[in-house]
Amino acid sequence: MIASSVADLHGDQARDRNNIQRATALDAKGNEIPGVGSPPGGNQHDMLTGSDSDGRAFIDGYDHTCNNWTADAMSVPQANPNVPADRVRAMLGHSDRSGGANTSWNAAHLSQGCTKQSLINTGSAGRFYCFAVNEIALVSSQPATRAASRLFAGPNQYPPTSFAAYGILAFPSRPTPNDRDRYKMFCEAYMAVFSLAWELGIPDSQQMVTVWPMAAESMADDLNKAPRRDTACDAAVDNYGLAAADRAFNDATQAGASFNGRGPFLLAWSPPTQKGQASALVLGENLSNVTTPNEAKIRLLTWKSEILKNPELWRGGWNVELIRITIREFVDQFGQIIEIFGIVR
Amino acid sequence: MIDVVKKLGPSGGLGVLAGLAMMWWVEPETTAGRVLLVAICIVVFGLVGGALAYWLGNSKAPEKNSEADDKPG
Numbered sequence: 001m002i003a004s005s006v007a008d009l010h011g012d013q014a015r016d017r018n019n020i021q022r023a024t025a026l027d028a029k030g031n032e033i034p035g036v037g038s039p040p041g042g043n044q045h046d047m048l049t050g051s052d053s054d055g056r057a058f059i060d061g062y063d064h065t066c067n068n069w070t071a072d073a074m075s076v077p078q079a080n081p082n083v084p085a086d087r088v089r090a091m092l093g094h095s096d097r098s099g100g101a102n103t104s105w106n107a108a109h110l111s112q113g114c115t116k117q118s119l120i121n122t123g124s125a126g127r128f129y130c131f132a133v134n135e136i137a138l139v140s141s142q143p144a145t146r147a148a149s150r151l152f153a154g155p156n157q158y159p160p161t162s163f164a165a166y167g168i169l170a171f172p173s174r175p176t177p178n179d180r181d182r183y184k185m186f187c188e189a190y191m192a193v194f195s196l197a198w199e200l201g202i203p204d205s206q207q208m209v210t211v212w213p214m215a216a217e218s219m220a221d222d223l224n225k226a227p228r229r230d231t232a233c234d235a236a237v238d239n240y241g242l243a244a245a246d247r248a249f250n251d252a253t254q255a256g257a258s259f260n261g262r263g264p265f266l267l268a269w270s271p272p273t274q275k276g277q278a279s280a281l282v283l284g285e286n287l288s289n290v291t292t293p294n295e296a297k298i299r300l301l302t303w304k305s306e307i308l309k310n311p312e313l314w315r316g317g318w319n320v321e322l323i324r325i326t327i328r329e330f331v332d333q334f335g336q337i338i339e340i341f342g343i344v345r
Numbered sequence: 346m347i348d349v350v351k352k353l354g355p356s357g358g359l360g361v362l363a364g365l366a367m368m369w370w371v372e373p374e375t376t377a378g379r380v381l382l383v384a385i386c387i388v389v390f391g392l393v394g395g396a397l398a399y400w401l402g403n404s405k406a407p408e409k410n411s412e413a414d415d416k417p418g
Contacts, residue, residue, distance in 0.1 A: 328374070
């Protein structure tokens, strides 16, 4: 097997979880593909992929797919004869994951052009890839599959009802220059702990997704495309979606929760259609006392392991929190009677 | 404070400790709330301690009676 999921198959520039090697990347007849170390002129390890390392299309405006796989030249003429012809190229991967210090199978380097000779020049025979699924393994592994994931979501993308359950990392306010670093600390822990929903390669209905709300759908979509990007947290913090967070607080309040502290709060509902109803299963976690990046990461890891448990357990966890809140409200309310009698001032 | 705990007895002492633990967990927002919480714990532990003492006292009594019954007489 070359990978246990789509997420493991892709993204080999950021992490290395696939088993694509010269011995496993075979042609349609089961023969090994000549790669690095083959006799001169025999190297054919460059595969036409056209995608980035995460298996997604490039959005930089340049051609990476030989003009959507229609060009067989070095350039394509423009409609306006006064405009220079556009260069066409294709992104290539190394089937043996060797050569040129780049071991990615799907995004090693660009071709020189789209002619046969330009492909041969860098070690290609114009091969492309396909995968076979081990159906027995797929069927037997499905019942146990359940995973925690993350998703940046705009106001209209929250709640994400296609998921088995969902949670939200809710701050009670937008960041200010004074506490921006704290927001970024949680964002970085969030990105480190969870994989993006599409990276996992399993249906949404088998995922427990934790949402980072964003102010606009377009920003959320942009961040969801990149599994890891250095600037992602800057964008996520500066465009935090307070509207969705406020809605989450309101829903949780209706379910009996109260919120004290600077946050953030982790809130979860299962199933999503019951959100806001008194009977909804809700899990809550107050992260107000978290001060260090390591602590933030540990708390999110704990959250991740909790939400992967049987959702029935969530009710138990939430009941403990409800008991605490109920006792607090009781003693604070009836404590006023003591004050009236002047026992405590 | 120690004198107060002594006067409360072991059950009351446990109640104070439980009250402090509850105070840490529940985090009441008012001083009166904290005092009430500790007071409730002392009362609850006092009642439970009293009930236990009563029950233990009653369960020991028949043993004494049975010993007395064994004596010839």
